[in-house]
Amino acid sequence: MDPRPYVRFVYSALLCIYWTGWMSSPLPHVNGLSVSITSNTTTFIEDQSPALFVCNVSGLINPVYKWFIGSTRVNNGNVGTLVYAPKRRDVGVPIKCSVSGSEDKPMNATYGPLEIQYPPSSTRICAMQEGDCVDSPAPISPGDSLTVICTALDSNPESDVDLQVKDQRDGYKVLHDRNVTLERSDQTKYGWNTEASAEIQPECGPCVVVVVECRVVFLENISYRKEQLWIYVQQQTVLPTRESTESPVISWITPTISSCIALVVVFVVVFLWCIIAKRRGRRDEHRVTKRQAVDMRLSTDMISTPQRLDHPQSSSRPIGTLTRPDVRPALADSKLEFPRHRLTLQAELGGGQFGEVRKAVAHGILRDGVDTTVAVKTIKGRENFSTVADFMNELQIFQSLQSHPYVVSFLGCCTRVEPFYMIMEFVPNGTLEAFLKRKRKAWSMQPPETRRGKEAVSAVRLLTFAFQVANGMEYIASKHLIHRDLAARNVLLAEGLVCKLCDFGLARDVTESNDVYSMVSGGAVPVRWLALECLLNDMYTTKSDVWSFGVLLWELVTLGAMPFPDKSTDAVIDYLKSGNRLPKPIHCGKHLYRIMTSCWNDTPKLRPTFSSLQSQLDLILKNDLEVLDMRGFQAHLQVYRYLR
Incomplete structure (x- = not known):
């Protein structure tokens, strides 16, 4: 039997097995894998x-x-x-x-x-007060000490934390006497929490605000952060005292004699006034008798059925007009009355709460024989007596004010016949609101590559505006006045772009009411600028103006954006009641926004005073603190339309 067929069969089978195994191998390799x-x-x-x-x-x-x-x-x-x-x-x-x-x-x-x-996930600086570490500590007295704590959480390796103090007198000083603690982070098993604490004791001197700065460095400046804490030192005026050397008898006799002299003087003045009034009454008695009926009719119609007050040159005058000087005394002090014929009205400048404002030339109002350009404010609508009363209120407010660099000056008035005029200094550069909008519009119209890295308005300019307004409002508050309509639209810009507070149409004198005004009558109010207690309870104080200042500061930072643009007036009230506030603009630093939010505290007593706000802004300007980067301003994130 020939074995060759069997050999060929075995060879073919082995060859088939070899090729089948090679094709199915997933890891064919050369020289190893x-x-x-x-x-x-x-x-x-x-x-x-x-x-x-x-x-x-x-x-x-x-x-x-x-x-x-x-x-x-x-x-x-x-x-x-x-x-x-x-x-x-x-x-x-x-x-x-x-x-x-x-x-x-x-x-x-x-x-x-x-x-x-990795760098720290968060950094914070705070001060210990009443057992809590607070971001905005309450003011302290000179000589008081305060423990400041700076933390850098969850960094690997640990961060280097330094504390420095800066005041207006000495600049920055590193606090070498500090306690530093390290502990593992709860966020990761590998991170470290670094905490540095130090006790500071601000000295009494020219510094009103002390800045403590926490500087966190990670891996030799791969990451660098700064956190600031502002500590306000209450300035106390200590009057010199001396021991009294007077005997008890003399100390009792002296005020008694003074009181007796005062009573005698008051008696003499009252006696002389009665004699003069009696003589004047006899002389004018027959005139009063002839006009009594006319006066009663005018008084009744003025209150119950007010009519439109016509131009003084009109021959026919409706019942209820107040133009007759012999019927009603002048509204203003006679020293402030300016002859109407020496006033030449010119172009209209704008409108206020109660009327229009016109440019005018007043002959001899400041110096005899010299013409002065002035602004004249007059009533726009005379449908009811309340308009006249509100105009008179603003007139009385201005008469109580003295000259101030950041408040528009009152020069005189014409109130003996209608129309009534208030004569103010002429402020040539329009309103602060219009200035902000012009600057923003001019900046927005530039090509993106041209305006990149440029400021529409410098941060120093905006913060200077805020400082001047705070200074002016500090003066207004010192006169026991509440503005009630503080906004960029009611601030004028004089020569050199100096802010001047104006439009006191809604202002109230609260000298006799414990610095509180309760609104009892209806009327239009600027809801988007008003404090919560004003909207809910119709209660107004100087701290209500502080709230409005916070909104004005937000207007400055956003170059005139509209507060709460997507909300109706009712929705604004509900939004504020829920604890919400205006958002932080993207280019606004945390500390400047913290100043705004301090103005919007729910509790009026916890809001800063205008004096404190002025000190904070002054410190920012003097020390060039980085609180506002106008190069990062983005106009498209805001809405520039006011609901008026």
């Missing part, structure tokens, strides 16, 4: 340059790659490289590359676990 991972760096820092991992494979044809960060698959496609941005959540986690053919078990390579460095 190896997988490894390499990286372009060994230092991994969060928020810095990303790392590049390469999966190196040898001895494998057409490998399939899979990348993992820990146990999480990374969907970056079938590529042998991985671009990785280090994150603190990945600390202690390995990078894994899995390589396989078609069906066989994959081969894995691991890099790690990763040692990731």
Whole structure:
């Protein structure tokens, strides 16, 4: 029997088995199989340059790659490289590359676990008061001490924390006597919490505000942060005292004699006044008798059925007019009355709460024979007596004010016949609101590449405006007056862009009412600028004006944006009641926004005074503190339309 067919059959079978095994092998290799991972760096820092991992494979044809960060698959496609941005959540986690053919078990390579460095997740500076660490400590007295704490949470490695004090007198001083503690972070097992604390004792002197600055440095300035805490020192005026050398008898006799002399003087004045009044009454008695009926009719019609007051040159005058000087005394002090014929009205400048404002020339109002350009305010509508009364109220407010650099000056009035005029200094540059809008519009019309990095209005200019308004309002508050309509539209700009408070149409004198005004009659009020207690209870104080100042400061920072543009007046009230406030503009620093929010405290007593606001703004301007970056201003994030 020939064996060759059997040999050929066995050979064919062996050859078939060989080829079948080779084709089904998922890992055909040449010179052995190896997988490894390499990286372009060994230092991994969060928020810095990303790392590049390469999966190196040898001895494998057409490998399939899979990348993992820990146990999480990374969907970056079938590529042998991985671009990785280090994150603190990945600390202690390995990078894994899995390589396989078609069906066989994959081969894995691991890099790690990763040692990731990351800056602090948050920093804070606060002061200990009444057992709590507060961001805005209450004012302290000279000589009082305060413990300041600065914390940098969850950084790897630990951050370096320094405390420095800055005042108007000595500049920055590093606090070397500080306590530094380290502890592991609760957020990650690898991070550190750093806390530095120091006790400071501001000295009494020219400094009203002391700034404590916390400087947090991570990995030699890879990350650098600053937090500031403002401490207000109450300035106390101590009057000199001396021991009294007077005897008890003399100390009792002296005030008794003074009281007796005062009573005698009052008696003599009253006696003389009665004699003069009696003689005048006899002389004018027959005149009163003839006009009594006419006066009674005019008084009744003026209150119950008010009519439109016609021009004084009109021959026919309706019942209820107040133009007759012999019927009603003048509204103003005779020293402030200015002859109407020496006043020449010119172009209209704008409108106020009660009427229009016109440019005019007053002959001899400041100096004999010299013409002075002035602004004249007059009643616009005379449908009812309340308009006249409100105009008179504003006139009385101005008469109680003296000259002040940041309040528009009152020069005189014409109130003996209608129309009534208030004569004010002429302020040539319009309102602060209009100035902000012009600057913003001019900046917005420039091409993006031209305005990039430029300021529509400098931060120093805006903060100077705020300082001047606070200075003017401090004076208004010292006169026991409440403005009730403080807004950018009611601030004028004089020569040199100096702010002048104006429009006291809604102002009230609260000298006789414990500095509180309760609104009992209806009327239009500026809801978007009013404090919560005004909207809910119709109660107004100087601290209500402080709230409005906070809104005005927000107007300055946003270059005249509209507060609460997406809300109706009712919705604004509900929004404020829920504890919400105007948002922080993106280019506004945290401290400047903190000043705004302090003005919007629910409790009026906890709001700052205008004196305190003035001191804070003055410190910012003198020390060039970085609280406002107008180069980062973005107009498209605000709405520039007022509901008037």
